[in-house]
Amino acid sequence: MLNPLIDQIFDLILTKQVWQVHILASELINSGAIKSLDKNPDRDLFKRNFLIMNALYQLQTQLHPQTLLVSALHIELLEKECEYPLTIKTNLKDYYLNWENYDASAQEVDALLTSFWERVKHADTTVTLTKENYDELTAKWELPTNFTLKELQKRWRQQALKNHPDKPSGCEIKFKKVKGEYEQLKAAAR
Structure with missing residues (x-):
């Protein structure tokens, strides 16, 4: 299914090289491209982010996998191809390209948020070299x-x-x- 936000997001990323999902979301809300998607605030946030990430991954595929760098905290339209291929977390990409995940229940959204914050809380930022x-x-x-x-x-x-x-x-x-x-x-x- 073609995401209706692809064109708006593409227009936005052409105006500035580096973005973050929450900044893109603000711009899309301010322009009226995204309205409230659910009465539950957590599900509304989830659905909004899902649509944005889905559109970004579809754009990445349409442009060329080495042209659009996509992660939640860093979205960048690269001006030139690098000789290093981008590392794509296929499980994340696969998740956001699967439209069945868009209708996650409130419990599933809560579990995802809890899991995310637990990973952040317990993340080991030190890297031990062998x-x-x-x-x-x-x-x-x-x-x-x-x-x-x-x-x-x-x-x-x-x-x-x-x-x-x-x-x-x-x-x-x-x-x-x-x-x-x-x-x-x-x-x-x-």
């Missing part, structure tokens, strides 16, 4: 085995300048990957 991963990253980053924080920061700046999306050779996906590796190495250096 010896193998540590060795791979230090070699990849061309760092000595017992590197200093100053050496790591210097390499980070070089990598950031090389991969930043605003640079001709840059790529958003590469930049985020390098940033993640930097955070892991920085945590391991302490």
Whole structure:
């Protein structure tokens, strides 16, 4: 089924490169494209977000999977293709493309919200590098085995300048990957 919000969302993402779902929702509500969808506020929020995510994933498929980056907290229309393919959480994409999920009951919505907040509450933000991963990253980053924080920061700046999306050779996906590796190495250096 073709989502009626696809054209409005496409028009919006053409005006600004980076979005978040709640900002898109506000714009769609203000323009009158989305009205109240349910008397229950939680189900209304769920249905609104479902329609937006469904439209985004349909757009991603229509444009090209490597052109539209979609997650709840970061939606970005990339200006150029990166050599890294985007990592797509197919279970999330599959969920939002299945129209049967749109009519989730109040209990299902409550369970989803509870599960989400539990994951956020108990999320382990520290990443532990194994010896193998540590060795791979230090070699990849061309760092000595017992590197200093100053050496790591210097390499980070070089990598950031090389991969930043605003640079001709840059790529958003590469930049985020390098940033993640930097955070892991920085945590391991302490």
